[in-house]
Amino acid sequence: MTEKPLILVTNDDGIRSPGIRALAEVAKAFGEVRVVAPETNRSGVAHCLSLLHPLRCTEHEPGWWGVDGTPSDCVYLAVHEILNRPPAMVLSGINAGPNLSYDVHYSGTVAAAYEAALLGLPAIALSSTDPKADFVDAARAVAGLIEMTLRNGLPKDVTLNVNIPPGRPTKYQMTFLGHRLFLHRVHRREDPRGSPYYWIGGVPDVPADVPGSDCDAVSRGWISITPLSLDFTHTTALREDMQELGFEGAESVPNPYSPRRFGASPYGRPSE
Numbered sequence: 001m002t003e004k005p006l007i008l009v010t011n012d013d014g015i016r017s018p019g020i021r022a023l024a025e026v027a028k029a030f031g032e033v034r035v036v037a038p039e040t041n042r043s044g045v046a047h048c049l050s051l052l053h054p055l056r057c058t059e060h061e062p063g064w065w066g067v068d069g070t071p072s073d074c075v076y077l078a079v080h081e082i083l084n085r086p087p088a089m090v091l092s093g094i095n096a097g098p099n100l101s102y103d104v105h106y107s108g109t110v111a112a113a114y115e116a117a118l119l120g121l122p123a124i125a126l127s128s129t130d131p132k133a134d135f136v137d138a139a140r141a142v143a144g145l146i147e148m149t150l151r152n153g154l155p156k157d158v159t160l161n162v163n164i165p166p167g168r169p170t171k172y173q174m175t176f177l178g179h180r181l182f183l184h185r186v187h188r189r190e191d192p193r194g195s196p197y198y199w200i201g202g203v204p205d206v207p208a209d210v211p212g213s214d215c216d217a218v219s220r221g222w223i224s225i226t227p228l229s230l231d232f233t234h235t236t237a238l239r240e241d242m243q244e245l246g247f248e249g250a251e252s253v254p255n256p257y258s259p260r261r262f263g264a265s266p267y268g269r270p271s272e
């Protein structure tokens with residue numbers, strides 16, 4: 001009998017969030033599921049790794065571990081220490097709230113998928129655009145996507161950022177990152193002793209309606225799938241735009257990693 005593939009599930013909302021429970025439940029249909037997630041809500045910590053303090057890991061129930069660290073810590077610890085074999089796939093979510101547009105730079109949900117991709121593992125970050133949505137419905141809506149990614153893998157250095165609108169969406173669209181504006185970014189308050197304190201992070205403005213963007217897809221009730229690159233290099237700027245700005249003397253050589261194709265993973269994914 002062949003071993004079932006191992007699926008690692010994590011998130012940034014914490015191990016007690018309903019979104020991770022629903023995702024783990026759906027993933028069980030496709031493999032052996034292990035959950036390694038932050039003990040508390042670590043939303044917005046991006047790709048932070050805890051390098052300056054130790055990490056504690058507690059098994060809450062069989063196959064479910066809580067770590068007092070960040071989402072990236074969880075993936076790192078799971079792959080290198082907790083799991084007894086390499087995962088075939090990493091799922092991060094389902095986040096309570098969207099990770100659209102440049103949210104991806106702040107999101108712990110997306111960063112956990114990035115961390116997995118850095119380890120050569122196919123990974124999907126999943127977010128429900130409605131924080132109060134039914135996560136069971138949201139998880140079921142992406143079951144087909146999870147199964148397909150497990151079967152076919154992903155291009156090297158690519159991770160998927162998926163946003164799921166409420167209801168029972170069935171249509172998918174491949175998208176690029178759109179633009180979202182945030183209003184009232186700083187809220188100034190006063191503590192009981194009269195000293196000011198601040199809440200940062202504003203309410204998002206209505207997503208710009210740019211066809212093909214992630215914001216547009218979810219506003220139409222479609223599941224948005226954005227392939228994200230681990231390589232932050234701006235290829236057009238490297239080749240053209242910077243020259244126009246006076247950098248023409250600075251030599252650049254063609255990127256040997258581009259175009260990137262399916263590659264061997266050190267963690268046992270088949271190389272193609």
Ligand code: MN
Pocket residue numbers: 012013042043044095096109
């Ligand atoms: Mn979150």
